[in-house]
Amino acid sequence: MTDFFASAFDAPLTRRRLVKGIAAAGAATWAANSATGRALASAENHIRKGDFAHFRAIAPSSADAFEVPEGYAVDTLLKWGDEFGPGLRFGYNCDYCAFYPLQAGKTDEGLIWVNHEYVIPFFTSDWTRAQDPTWNPRTAQHRAIMEREKKEVGGSIVHVRRTGRNGRWEVVVNSRYGRRFAADGPPIPYDGPVAGTSLVPSGGTVLGTIANCSGARTPWGTVLSCEENFQSFGLERRMPFQLGWIKDNGANREEVNYYVGEPGTNVDRQRVADEFPYYGYVTEVDPYTGNAVKHTALGRIHHENVGLRVARDGRVVCYTGDDAPAADGMFFKFVSRGRYRRGMRRAEAMKLLSDGQLFVAQWLPQANDPSVDRGQGFWHPLDMKNPEALAFTTQWIEKNIAPRVGGDLRQFRVPRAEDCEVIPGAPQRVLIALTSARGRPADPAAYGVVRLLNEDTEDPDGKSFKWVDLLEGGQEKGFANPDNMAFSSERELWIVTDVSSSALNVPGRGFEWHANNAMFYVPLRGPNAMTAFRFANGPVEAELTGPYFVPEQKTLFLNVQHPGEETPNRGGVPGNPNTYTSWWPEGNKTARTGTPSKPKPSLLAIRKTG
Numbered sequence: 001m002t003d004f005f006a007s008a009f010d011a012p013l014t015r016r017r018l019v020k021g022i023a024a025a026g027a028a029t030w031a032a033n034s035a036t037g038r039a040l041a042s043a044e045n046h047i048r049k050g051d052f053a054h055f056r057a058i059a060p061s062s063a064d065a066f067e068v069p070e071g072y073a074v075d076t077l078l079k080w081g082d083e084f085g086p087g088l089r090f091g092y093n094c095d096y097c098a099f100y101p102l103q104a105g106k107t108d109e110g111l112i113w114v115n116h117e118y119v120i121p122f123f124t125s126d127w128t129r130a131q132d133p134t135w136n137p138r139t140a141q142h143r144a145i146m147e148r149e150k151k152e153v154g155g156s157i158v159h160v161r162r163t164g165r166n167g168r169w170e171v172v173v174n175s176r177y178g179r180r181f182a183a184d185g186p187p188i189p190y191d192g193p194v195a196g197t198s199l200v201p202s203g204g205t206v207l208g209t210i211a212n213c214s215g216a217r218t219p220w221g222t223v224l225s226c227e228e229n230f231q232s233f234g235l236e237r238r239m240p241f242q243l244g245w246i247k248d249n250g251a252n253r254e255e256v257n258y259y260v261g262e263p264g265t266n267v268d269r270q271r272v273a274d275e276f277p278y279y280g281y282v283t284e285v286d287p288y289t290g291n292a293v294k295h296t297a298l299g300r301i302h303h304e305n306v307g308l309r310v311a312r313d314g315r316v317v318c319y320t321g322d323d324a325p326a327a328d329g330m331f332f333k334f335v336s337r338g339r340y341r342r343g344m345r346r347a348e349a350m351k352l353l354s355d356g357q358l359f360v361a362q363w364l365p366q367a368n369d370p371s372v373d374r375g376q377g378f379w380h381p382l383d384m385k386n387p388e389a390l391a392f393t394t395q396w397i398e399k400n401i402a403p404r405v406g407g408d409l410r411q412f413r414v415p416r417a418e419d420c421e422v423i424p425g426a427p428q429r430v431l432i433a434l435t436s437a438r439g440r441p442a443d444p445a446a447y448g449v450v451r452l453l454n455e456d457t458e459d460p461d462g463k464s465f466k467w468v469d470l471l472e473g474g475q476e477k478g479f480a481n482p483d484n485m486a487f488s489s490e491r492e493l494w495i496v497t498d499v500s501s502s503a504l505n506v507p508g509r510g511f512e513w514h515a516n517n518a519m520f521y522v523p524l525r526g527p528n529a530m531t532a533f534r535f536a537n538g539p540v541e542a543e544l545t546g547p548y549f550v551p552e553q554k555t556l557f558l559n560v561q562h563p564g565e566e567t568p569n570r571g572g573v574p575g576n577p578n579t580y581t582s583w584w585p586e587g588n589k590t591a592r593t594g595t596p597s598k599p600k601p602s603l604l605a606i607r608k609t610g
């Protein structure tokens with residue numbers, strides 16, 4: 001058996017590229033090496049009939065449909081706007097999700113946490129700049145729009161179970177566990193170095209949570225929901241990603257914070273000239289009780305994701321990436337001071353991430369030089385006694401750490417760290433999906449890469465690592481722009497892609513071969529190791545997000561985010577579905593079947609049936 005992690009540091013990327021081929025449509029995950037087509041002796045491959053990963057790869061598609069191979073059933077659990085309890089509506093743009101059994105060891109019933117990242121005002125509010133050229137959320141009309149939009153983001157807690165008869169998953173409507181977190185509440189307290197300072201609202205809590213992108217399930221049964229592009233909710237309304245809920249008044253730069261009250265309240269204007277350090281934290285939620293807290297010790301960045309492990313001594317190690325929209329971001333490790341013990345109460349375990357040490361990664365020779373695919377790295381500690389270092393994390397590093405260790409900021413920049421996962425059973429190894437790394441900036445078709453960060457020691461205090469780019473996107477691999485990743489077992493990596501909607505299926509943009517965004521299975525061991533098998537296709541202009549496996553149920557929970565996202569840029573007229581680029585899931589625009597309707601981000605359960 002080949003261990004690609006052990007050999008990756010020896011084999012040049014060019015050679016690895018030659019060895020690995022594309023898993024073409026129809027290639028079986030169990031029977032053939034896709035590069036050579038030769039049949040494998042069954043002993044060489046661990047995939048067995050009935051395994052979730054036992055399937056034939058599907059072809060790329062540009063259809064307005066969600067597609068999986070034969071032998072799988074898809075239950076649409078909730079669509080945007082669906083009511084799942086009194087006053088509880090499923091929010092927009094679902095992203096990360098995780099499953100929490102209601103009874104230990106009984107995985108056919110539980111709670112799902114779902115992130116709702118942002119809104120697309122064209123769909124959520126029938127709003128276009130063309131029809132409404134000015135935006136000022138102080139006016140009654142715009143304020144009403146904003147108040148509605150606030151309820152579309154945050155997170156949902158949904159009670160689900162499998163019905164006996166046909167094994168479908170269904171939502172338990174009106175469950176006492178059902179809950180919504182939104183931008184306007186409930187109030188969430190802070191812990192860690194920034195809590196209790198003048199950098200956060202004087203009451204010690206802030207309303208709700210926003211920009212909830214990816215996340216993680218903790219070993220103690222809570223969710224870490226990452227507040228990513230918090231800046232999209234401020235300052236200006238620029239479609240599609242700037243929502244303009246905080247108004248910049250121009251000359252005197254009076255900030256109006258609509259989250260925490262009326263203009264000027266709770267705001268130390270001098271200290272927060274450009275942004276309020278209220279959002280941009282890892283927010284932990286107990287899905288069973290709704291208890292929540294924002295952990296400022298993990299820094300305030302565009303938190304895209306968290307990957308975590310418990311060290312041998314019980315300390316919790318979190319890896320987290322900054323997916324900065326303008327410049328490249330940074331990458332971090334947090335080590336808790338307290339120790340996790342099995343059986344710890346959730347309320348007690350939720351304090352673990354309040355106190356510890358945050359480190360930033362320095363990548364040598366440089367993390368984003370297309371000609372370099374490996375190197376070493378160092379972890380540099382932040383000053384945990386300084387609230388400013390945590391509330392303005394990357395700026396603080398630029399001023400205080402980069403100059404001290406050599407001054408080259410490029411060694412701290414990492415491009416689009418969309419997800420990170422500690423490899424199960426391999427605590428020193430962390431995979432990072434760099435969505436548009438390599439080839440930048442000269443090559444517009446930056447196809448992304450999955451990078452391995454290999455700690456030099458399993459000790460959480462370790463200060464150095466080695467890194468190597470393991471799996472590069474591109475036509476010869478069959479996938480591009482790796483985004484969220486999930487493991488269904490130690491050997492089974494799954495990757496969803498996030499090719500920009502503006503480039504998907506557009507001639508001349510370099511992604512014609514990819515067609516719609518998709519989900520891929522990548523075995524990590526055996527003869528097909530590091531070969532991407534296409535498992536699912538998303539509908540038009542969607543991104544698939546939040547893959548989460550419940551292996552005992554042979555079930556994958558998956559979200560479909562932003563179908564039809566380009567509609568406002570492609571002549572869409574609110575109220576006229578014929579001008580929308582997608583009708584999914586109630587219709588199929590490319591086949592012109594079903595109901596012409598607004599496309600709706602939705603939560604799916606995908607079951608192995610054959």
Ligand code: FEO
Binds near residue numbers: 213304323
């Ligand atoms: Fe929310 Fe960086 O994607």
Ligand code: CA
Binds near residue numbers: 214418
């Ligand atoms: Ca993402």
Ligand code: CA
Binds near residue numbers: 214420421
């Ligand atoms: Ca993940």
Ligand code: CA
Binds near residue numbers: 418483498
């Ligand atoms: Ca993304």
